[in-house]
Amino acid sequence: xxxxxxxxxxxxxxxxxxxxxxxxxxxxxxxxxxxxxxxxxxxxxxxxxxxxxxxxxxxxxxxxxxxxxxxxxxxxxxxxxxxxxxxxxxxxxxxxxxxxxxxxxxxxxxxxxxxxxxx
Numbered sequence: 001x002x003x004x005x006x007x008x009x010x011x012x013x014x015x016x017x018x019x020x021x022x023x024x025x026x027x028x029x030x031x032x033x034x035x036x037x038x039x040x041x042x043x044x045x046x047x048x049x050x051x052x053x054x055x056x057x058x059x060x061x062x063x064x065x066x067x068x069x070x071x072x073x074x075x076x077x078x079x080x081x082x083x084x085x086x087x088x089x090x091x092x093x094x095x096x097x098x099x100x101x102x103x104x105x106x107x108x109x110x111x112x113x114x115x116x117x118x119x
Contacts, residue, residue: 001079001080001116002076002077002078002079002080003074003075003076003077003078003079003080003083003097003108004076004077004097004106005080005116006080006108006112006113006116007076007097007105007106007107007108007112008106008107008108008109008112009105009106010105010106011034011096011104011105011106011107012034013034013035013036013039013041013104014026014033014034014035014036014063015035015036015037015063016035016037016042016043016062016063016064016067017062017063017064018035018062018063019059019061019062020045020050020053020058020059020061020062020063020065020066021058021059023045023050023063023066024050024058027045027046027047027050028047031046031047031093031094031109032044032045032046032094032096032107033045033046033063034096034104034107035063035064035067036104039103040101040102040103041071041073041096041098041102041103041104042067042069042071043063043064043067043068043069043071044067044068044071044096045063045066045067045068046068046092046094049066049067049068050066052066053066071096072086072090072092072095073095073096073097073098074086074095074096074097074098074108075097075098075099075100076097076099076105076106080108080113083095083108083113084110084113087110093109093110093111094107094108094109094110095107095108096108
């Protein structure tokens with residue numbers, strides 16, 4: 001099975017200058033917020049990155065301050081088993097799916113893989 005068969009397509013990029021207070025609400029809804037510049041993925045923010053900061057710090061921070069770099073990602077034509085190995089190695093539950101030009105085209109979630117393989 002290929003990543004493209006299981007991934008959630010889409011995923012709008014958020015500017016690195018976006019206040020962390022806005023990013024916090026987005027992570028609660030989507031789990032992962034892709035950060036981009038010039039239509040290219042440059043980082044991601046999850047609840048894990050946000051939880052490393054105190055509540056008093058959040059109003060003073062932006063996505064650029066807390067985003068994960070380097071980015072761990074996969075390609076749509078990769079096998080799901082290969083993506084699972086990447087997730088396991090980096091202890092993540094979600095992977096951005098990017099084109100070879102590093103443009104985000106979707107998100108692969110561990111829960112989607114588990115749901116798909118049960119059928």
